[in-house]
Amino acid sequence: MSIDALTEQFVRINSLFESMHGECISLGGTTPLTTGEIHLIEAIGKHPDANVTDLAKVLGNTKGAVSQMAAKLEKKNLICKTRRADNDKDIILTLKEDGWYVFKEHEKLHADLYAELEQYASELEQAKVLMDVVEKYLNIYKERLY
Secondary structure (H helix, E strand, O other): OOHHHHHHHHHHHHHHHHHHHOOEEOOOOOOOEEHHHHHHHHHHHHOOOOEHHHHHHHHOOOHHHHHHHHHHHHHOOOEEEEEEOOEEEEEEEEEOHHHHHHHHHHHHHHHHHHHHHHHHHHOOOOHHHHHHHHHHHHHHHHHHHO
């Protein structure tokens, strides 16, 4: 496989992820949520003491974007906003019961996807080499673009 072909595959994967970003998904029969909202729920679940600024960094979004998504999720009764006891300007986002349900359904979705890929990769002798190539590819792009 040539580097051009590999690059084309990365571009296709990236395009697929980009096109999914605005789509709404229902996880386990929940209210449809955008992938951005689902990933904010994931970030809140994995970083329970994080404020909006911290979550924006985790997600690679602006504070404004996270605040807007948080307002939508609060209206959908999936999260709640609380002020930190030692700093009343600092807003912490926490998952409500339905938010935890979405979090767990999202985790299951990823676990199923990863299990299928893991089984396939374990059968490949070249899996380590492929991972090294992908990591090198990513590092080259980071060095040149950032």
